[in-house]
Amino acid sequence: MLTIIKRLLQGVLVIFLVLTVTFFLLRLIPGDPARLIAGNAEESVVQELREEMGLTKPVLVQYKDYMLSLFTGNMGFSYFAKNDVAYVIANSYKPTLVMISIALPSAIIVGLLIGLLCAVFRETPFDRILTSIAVLFQSMPNYWVAIMLIQIVGVKLGWFPASGYKDPSHAILPALVLGLPLTGVFARSIRTNLIGAMQQDFSKAAKARGVPYRNVLMGYSFRDTLVGFLTLVASQLGFMMGNCLLIENIFAYPGLGLQTLNAILRRDYFLVQGLVALLAAVFIAINTLVDISYMYLDPRIRKAQGGL
Amino acid sequence: MTEKAVNTKKGSNFATGFKSFMNFCRKNPTFTIGFVFMLVIAFIAVFAKQLAPNDPYLNTPKIMLMKPFFDSQYPLGTDTLGRCLLSRMMYGLNISFTVGVTAVVLAVALGILIGIISGMDYPGPFDTLLMRVVDVQMGFPFIVLVIIFVSLLGSSVPALIGVLALSFWAPYARNVRGSVMIEKNMDYISAARLMGAGNGRIAVRYLGRNVVPGVLPMVPMDLSAAIVLESLLSYMGLGVQPPEISLGNIMGDGKNYIATHWWITAMAGIVIVLVAIALTLIGDALHKQFDPKLRN
Numbered sequence: 001m002l003t004i005i006k007r008l009l010q011g012v013l014v015i016f017l018v019l020t021v022t023f024f025l026l027r028l029i030p031g032d033p034a035r036l037i038a039g040n041a042e043e044s045v046v047q048e049l050r051e052e053m054g055l056t057k058p059v060l061v062q063y064k065d066y067m068l069s070l071f072t073g074n075m076g077f078s079y080f081a082k083n084d085v086a087y088v089i090a091n092s093y094k095p096t097l098v099m100i101s102i103a104l105p106s107a108i109i110v111g112l113l114i115g116l117l118c119a120v121f122r123e124t125p126f127d128r129i130l131t132s133i134a135v136l137f138q139s140m141p142n143y144w145v146a147i148m149l150i151q152i153v154g155v156k157l158g159w160f161p162a163s164g165y166k167d168p169s170h171a172i173l174p175a176l177v178l179g180l181p182l183t184g185v186f187a188r189s190i191r192t193n194l195i196g197a198m199q200q201d202f203s204k205a206a207k208a209r210g211v212p213y214r215n216v217l218m219g220y221s222f223r224d225t226l227v228g229f230l231t232l233v234a235s236q237l238g239f240m241m242g243n244c245l246l247i248e249n250i251f252a253y254p255g256l257g258l259q260t261l262n263a264i265l266r267r268d269y270f271l272v273q274g275l276v277a278l279l280a281a282v283f284i285a286i287n288t289l290v291d292i293s294y295m296y297l298d299p300r301i302r303k304a305q306g307g308l
Numbered sequence: 309m310t311e312k313a314v315n316t317k318k319g320s321n322f323a324t325g326f327k328s329f330m331n332f333c334r335k336n337p338t339f340t341i342g343f344v345f346m347l348v349i350a351f352i353a354v355f356a357k358q359l360a361p362n363d364p365y366l367n368t369p370k371i372m373l374m375k376p377f378f379d380s381q382y383p384l385g386t387d388t389l390g391r392c393l394l395s396r397m398m399y400g401l402n403i404s405f406t407v408g409v410t411a412v413v414l415a416v417a418l419g420i421l422i423g424i425i426s427g428m429d430y431p432g433p434f435d436t437l438l439m440r441v442v443d444v445q446m447g448f449p450f451i452v453l454v455i456i457f458v459s460l461l462g463s464s465v466p467a468l469i470g471v472l473a474l475s476f477w478a479p480y481a482r483n484v485r486g487s488v489m490i491e492k493n494m495d496y497i498s499a500a501r502l503m504g505a506g507n508g509r510i511a512v513r514y515l516g517r518n519v520v521p522g523v524l525p526m527v528p529m530d531l532s533a534a535i536v537l538e539s540l541l542s543y544m545g546l547g548v549q550p551p552e553i554s555l556g557n558i559m560g561d562g563k564n565y566i567a568t569h570w571w572i573t574a575m576a577g578i579v580i581v582l583v584a585i586a587l588t589l590i591g592d593a594l595h596k597q598f599d600p601k602l603r604n
Contacts, residue, residue: 010443014440017440017443017444018444025456026456028460029456029460030459031459135585135589136581136585138588139532139581139584139585139588140577140581141536141577141580141581144559144573144577144580144581147559147573147577148570148573151566238446242450246540260452261455264455265455272452276452
C-alpha cells in the first residue's frame, strides 16, 4: 500500500515538472498568440488583446497564476477555441479513445495469436513466414503506411473513409496504422519469451509429471511470459500516444492528437499545457497500474515489495 | 560464450576477433543478411557523391515524372522537377545516415555518462534528480518536444541531431544505472578501491567496461528509429529543408502527386522499410548474444 501511495506522489511530482518545462519552453519559442489571433489588426488592438490574455504580466507571475488556478481545477482558457480548456478536451477525446480502443485490443489479440503459433511451430517455414511478417509490421514507418493506406484502401478501393470523423468506421484506417507496428512488436516478444519459458525447468518438470502438452503450454509457459508482456504493452503506450498525434494529423482525424498539434502551432498556451499534462497523467497512471498489477501477477515481486 | 572468452583473452588479436565474428555470422544467418545489407547501404550513403548516376539537384523539366525502370539513364524515374530519383535517394541516404548515426552516438554517450554518474551516486540527491529528469523525458510526448525545439532553434541538421539525441538518451541512462547499482557492490570494485582507484578510474576502467555491452543491443533498434523519425520530420517539413535532400523530403515532395504518381513516395518508403528491417535483424541477434536467458 505504501508503495502505491509513494508511486502516486512521485507521479504528481512528475506531472508538475512536465508542466513546468512545457510552460517555460512554450513562452521561450518565438510567436505571439495575440498577433496570431488578431491577424493583420493594428498594434493597439493586439496590445489590448495581450493584456486581456494576461501576456503582459511577467512570466513568473503568469506561472504562479496558472499553477494556482490549476489547483482550483481551472485549466485555463483557449483563445482559439474560445472555450475552457477542459471543455475542448472533453469534446475531442472521443475519436482518440475510439481509435485506441480498436487498435490496442486487436494488436494484443493478433500479436498473442501470432506469437503463440510461432512458438508452437518454431523453426518451421510457417514460423519463419509469420515472424518475417511481424518484423515487417514493426519496421514500416507508420506515416508511410498511412499514406499508402489512404491511397490504396481509402481512395482507390474506397472501402473505408480516409479522413475526418463522423462515426467509428472513420477510426478503422487510423487504428490499423496505429496497431500494425504494435502487433509486430507483441508477436515477436511473445514468441521469444514463450520459447524461453518452454525450455525452463518448471515447464520440463510439468511435462515430466505427465501434464498434457496444451496445459503445459498455456498454464505454465504462457503464464510465465505474461508479466513481461504487460511491461511491454505499458512501455508501448507512451509511443502510442506520440503516434496518435502524427496519425491524426495525416488522417485529419479530429482527436486529442490533432488538437495538440494545432495548439502548438497556434501558440495556444493553456491548451498545450492542459493537453501535455493530460498525456503525462495518463502515461503515469498506466505505469502505476502496471506496477500494481505486477504484484497480483507475480508472487515474487509481491514479496520483494513487502506485500500489498 | 566460448568465443567471447577467447576474445577477451586475446583482445588485441585481430585475427581471433575476426574468426569469432565469422563464427557468430554463421550461427546467425539473419544477422548476416542484415549486416551485409547495412554494409551495402552504408557504402552507398558514404559514397553517394561518387556513385550517383546524375546530379540530384539538376532540374530537367522536359523529363519530369518519368516512370521507374523505363530509362537506363534514370533507373528509378524522375520527380516533379525532372530530377533523377535514384541519385536523390542516394544523397538522401547520406543525410539520413549522418543524422541518425550522429544522434544515436550522442544519445548513447549521454545516456551511459548519466547512467554511470547516477548509479554511482545512488541513493544520493544527484541520482534522485537525474532519475526524475529521465521520468519527465519519458513522459513527454516526443513530437511536442520536437516542434518546440524546431521552433526554438529553427530546422537545421544540427538541431535535428540534437532533438533526436535528446529523445533517445533516457532508456540508456536508466539501463546503465540499473547495472551500475548491481556492479558497484561487487568484490572486484572493492578490490579496485583498495588498490587506490578513484571514482573516475572506477567509472571508466571497471564499471564502463562491464556495463556498456549491456546496452549495445539497443543501438541498432534506436538507429532504425532515428532514421525513421528523421524521415518523418523531414516529411512533415520540420526536419531537413530543401534544397538539401533526405528520404523524408523525397516522400514529402511525392505526397502532392500521390494520386497519379504514387511510386515516388512508395519507393523512398521502401528504402526506409528495408533499412529498418536490416537493423531489426542485427538488433535481434545482438539481443540473443548478450542476454543469457535467450541464448539457447
